[in-house]
Structures are given as structure tokens and as C-alpha cells.
Amino acid sequence: MPPTLGQNQYGKAETRVVRVTREGPVHHVRDLNVSVALSGDLAAVHLAGSNAAVLPTDTMKNTVYAFAREHGIASPEAFGERLARHFVDTQPAIHRARVRIAEYAWDRVPTPGEGAHSFVRAGGETRTAQVTCDDTGVRTLGGLTGLTVMNTTDSEFRGFVRDRFTTLPEADDRLLATDVTAVWRYAAAPEDWDATHARVRGRLLGAFAGTYSRSLQQTLFAMGTAVIENVPQIDEIRLSLPNKHHFLVDLEPFGMSNAGPDGAVYIAADRPYGLIEATVLRDGAPSLIPVDLTAP
Template sequence: MPPTLGQNQYGKAETRVLRVTREGAVHRLRDLNVSVALSGDLAEVHLAGSNAAVLPTDTMKNTVYAFAREHGIASPEAFGALLARHFVASGPAIRRARVRVEEYAWERVPTTGEKAHSFVRAGNGTRTAQVTCDGGECETLSGLTGVTLLNTTDSEFRGYLKDRFTTLPETGDRVLATDVTAVWRHAAEPADWDGSHAVARGHLLAAFAGTYSRSLQQTLFAMGSAVIDNLPGIDEIRLSLPNKHHFLVDLEPFGMRNEGPDGAVYIAADRPYGLIEATVLREGAEARIPVDLTNT
């Protein structure tokens, strides 16, 4: 039998756009990385080389810049929704548009006088958003990635399954560190996307700091539960937490004891690492966020 065409999509990936808004001497900015993917009745471009239904990816790039200028960027979610609704209506063959947005944060540099136009790149993590429009229905996912967290105590790991290959010693006090990737789904559009994101991020961080951890799995569930419990507009959150291992350095060859009430020295291991992933749902909600957060 001849081969057949399966799922397909195309688009413009990683269009960088910096939108500066000037209010007299006070300037504001939003720094985005936008990726667009379109799918639909596009078999002919693959099978017959017909481009009649194809919106050029260069046009997608230009649309991102034009929309940023014309409409501004109220939030990554709102900007993604504007683009997704536009692209899904761009041609009769386009059935689905997905817009992914990463936002890079900047903080003001304190200055003297009335000037307010200097910024420094903010540190921890990248805000994310994804808007998918399938015909008249749109779904928005908010999130973050690369948020590095670390607890120097209040973490243990013991009582686990052991077999003949187990060498890891149990510990009642360890360093717990991770790089958080989280995606959450809104049951209803919040009145303030920026405010909603800031609150969700705050609850994730507070739960990590405030949970006595017997496993990273337990910490993950506490973090996800904090978001679900405190933001009624969010029905589902999926987290991916690599366990960034920190091991005590063996200083016995130098006649030194590397532990005690005054502290210790650790080595931060790069790889391999444990990877803990799970979804936390509001009671009665349906799981819709893809299991693989890198392929949403």
C-alpha cells in the first residue's frame, strides 16, 4: 500500500519582538518570543506541491510585529489569543492555530531624576503562554519554566524500595533543588492575566518553601495543590521537577568531617538526575494538558 500523510503542521518559530511603550519619561517594555503553528486541510502542499492554501511563514512573522505595534501587548496570553484568532481565520484551509509565547522579564534600574527608561534583565525563570484556537473554540494555558528553587534543609529521603543494585544511603536531612516547569489551564479567563500569573507563581514558590519534604513527589503535589486551592479559575496544573542532586563532598581523606550544626560542603551534580512529573486537578475536572510538557 502507498504511504499516507499523517498529522502535520507548519509555522514560524521563535519570532523575537520587543514592544516599548513610552508614557512621557516613563517607558515600559514587553520582550517576547512567539512561535506560530497552523494545521488543517493542507494535504495538497505535501502531496502535490500546491501552495494555494499556504500562508507564508514570513507573513506570520510580519503579523506578529504588526499586531505588537497596532494592538500593543497587554499580556502574553492576550497577545497569543489575538494572533491565534487571526491565523485560524486567515484561510479556509486553516482549521487550527496554536501560538506559544515566552516572555523575558526586565526590571527597572533605579535612576535619579524623572528618567525611567533603563532596565536590567530579571533573573529567575521565563513566563510562558499557549493559546490554541480550533475553529471558534480557544484554550489558554499559562505557565513558567526555568524557575530554580532550593531548600537547604527540611527535606529527607528514606524508607524507599531497595534491591541488590541500590547504593543510595537514606538521609534525614538533604539539600532539595529543582528547576520548575509548570503549565496551568484556566476554566475561565481571568480579569487580569498578569495578576493571575503572579499569584500562581507566588503560591508555587511559597508551597516549595513551606513544605517539609519527604520526597520531591510530595513537594510537587503540595505546589500544585496550592495553586488549585487558591485560584478558583484554574482547573488543572502540570509540573515537571528535575531533582537537582547535591551530594556531600567526601572530605575524610583530608581528615575533615563534612557535616555538623555549622554547615557542610556539597557538590552540585549536573546529570543524571531524577525527573518528577505529575498533574494536579480540581475535583471533577478533566485532564487536558499534554503529559509531555515539551510537546504541548
């Protein structure tokens, strides 16, 4: 007996789509990871190599972006149902569509003034500490990693060096996101370690939300400065900030605009990414934190 084709499916996995909805100065974010799998009368593509019934997986990806822009994302469930029905209703060979969605939650960070456009990723943050004791005394480092933050406006990147390999366009208003890794050195033990850690975290978030960013370097220095100026027990803080790039999706091939006061749809890029690192010191304090934050 010859082999027979059993259950099969195909689709586009892990399409990252970030939908920013703007209601004046108040912004809302839905951040999804969408995976589509389709099945139906697809034996011919497996057995004879015929693509006559095959909707390209790239089209599935584009549909996710287009639907996010055109219909918005009221909820993962509603968005997934809309997608699944679309693929079954519009493709004669497709009898079953499965859409799996993971949503990454963002909590709002208070923004100075009337705006509301700063967010911190819910969950995933890790508090760190290192204590070294030898014959010279005790040295304590506090820290955190995986603190993911995002501003949906008040960030630009212009006036940079160009050479013959430069293709990056200048940005007057961009989405700025990063995963904060910070290590700070205590010059003196605080009365309450937990309260001081929370205070540092709050100053980092406040400076990120309150700084109009012309570069991630500028934002980093503002964050470190906010800690040094407001937490007297700390003499030094080292920050490592990867630039988590979000690029506007080109929807013009579908006759759709991805610009306007109501919001936009972004691709959340994985890699490569820019990595910005620096130390901020109290005036006159020595720099003692190792440069490599992965092995402090």
C-alpha cells in the same frame, strides 16, 4: 628549526561548589563555578612527559572544596584570591595562577515559622503561554520554566524500595533543589493575566518553601494543590521537577569534617537526575494538558 613550546597552562575547569552556612535556623548559600588555570616551569611535561612539577587537576578540585569548608566563601573575589595565592605560594614550578569564578545568585523565599532556608535562583526564569482557537472555542495555557528553587533543610528521603542494585543511603536531612516547569489550564479568563500569573508563581514558591518534604513527589503535589485551591480560574496544573542532586563532599581524606551545625559543602551534580512529573486537577475537571511539557 625544531618546533618550540609556546604559552601553556593547565587546570581544573568548572568545579561546582555549594557552601551552605547555617546560623541557627537562618541559612546562607554561596553557589560557585570555579575554574583554575596554572602556568610556570612546565616544559618538561610537554617535551619529555615528566610529571615531576605537575599538580594533579583533581587536587585543584579538592582544594576548592576544602577551602570552601575550612575558610568559607565571603565573596567570589576573596575566595578566588585565596585559591590563586595558595597555588603560587605552595607550588615551586607555578608562577601564575588564574582563578575564574561564576556565582549563581539565590534570593530568599520567606519560610513559615522561624526558619530561613528556602531560596529561588535569581534570573533565568521564563514565562510561557499557549492559546489555541478553533471552532470549539479558545483554550489558554499559562506557565513558567526555569524557576530554580532550593531548600537547605526540611527534606528527607527514607524507607524506599531496595534491591541488589541499590546503593543510595537513606537521608534524614538533605538539600532539595529543582528546576520548576509548570503548565496550567485556565478554565476562565482572569480579569488580570499578569496578576494571576504572579499569584500562581507565589503559590508554587510558598508550597515549596512551606512543605516538609519526604519525597519530591510529595512536594510536587503540595505545590499543585496550593495553586488549585487558591486560584479559582485554574482547573489543572502539570508540573515537571528534576531532582537537582547535591551531594556532600567527602573531606575525610583531608582530615576535615563536612558535618556540623555551622554548615556544609556540596557538589552540585549535573546529570543523571531524577525527574518527577504529575498533574494536579480540580475535582471533576478533565485532564487536557499534554503529558509532554516540552511541546504543550
